[in-house]
Amino acid sequence: MITAPTDSTSRTSAVAVKGGWRWMVCVAALVLALLLAFEAAAQSTATTGLSGPTLRLFKAVELNDIAAVKGSLDDGADIAKENADGMTAADLAVDMGHFIIAHYLLSRKLLGEATPVMLAPAPTRDTATASPAAKPK
Known part of the structure; x- marks a missing residue:
């Protein structure tokens, strides 16, 4: 048969562990809330300035x-x-x-x-460097 210790230190440590879990849950909830808030802020700022x-x-x-x-x-x-x-x-x-x-x-x-202009092929040579015979009069 296993019996639980009855001295005051074991009770104190059990209470501390129990309180520690509550503290960890509160911290985890706070971290989660902050992450969600930052995510929402990031999504809302990603589309600012749009019509x-x-x-x-x-x-x-x-x-x-x-x-x-x-x-x-x-x-x-x-x-x-x-x-x-x-x-x-x-x-x-x-x-x-x-x-x-x-x-x-x-x-x-x-x-x-x-547009049709964009689809047309680019000119192969510049008119400034073309021969005088090729220039329009």
Whole structure:
């Protein structure tokens, strides 16, 4: 048969251990609360300075909501705008693994930027260095 010690030191140490667990739980809860607060602050500051439609675009990308992405672009969201982390909405979609949205955003970006002048081949030589016979009169 095992009997518990009855002297005052063993009782004190048992109380200290019991109180120690409470203290550790409080510290862990405090650390968790601080981490969550910093995470929320980081997410809110990552999108500061963005217009309404562009902010909605970033939120739609985070939520993987293609309909909201399309709606944000229709409302005038800037597809090339970067958040505070230096990421465009397409970059964020790739980073989060939302590849359908990333493909859609990259396609829209390419369609918006590719003008016939951009698609034309670049001139091979400068008109200032061309021969006098090649210059128009």
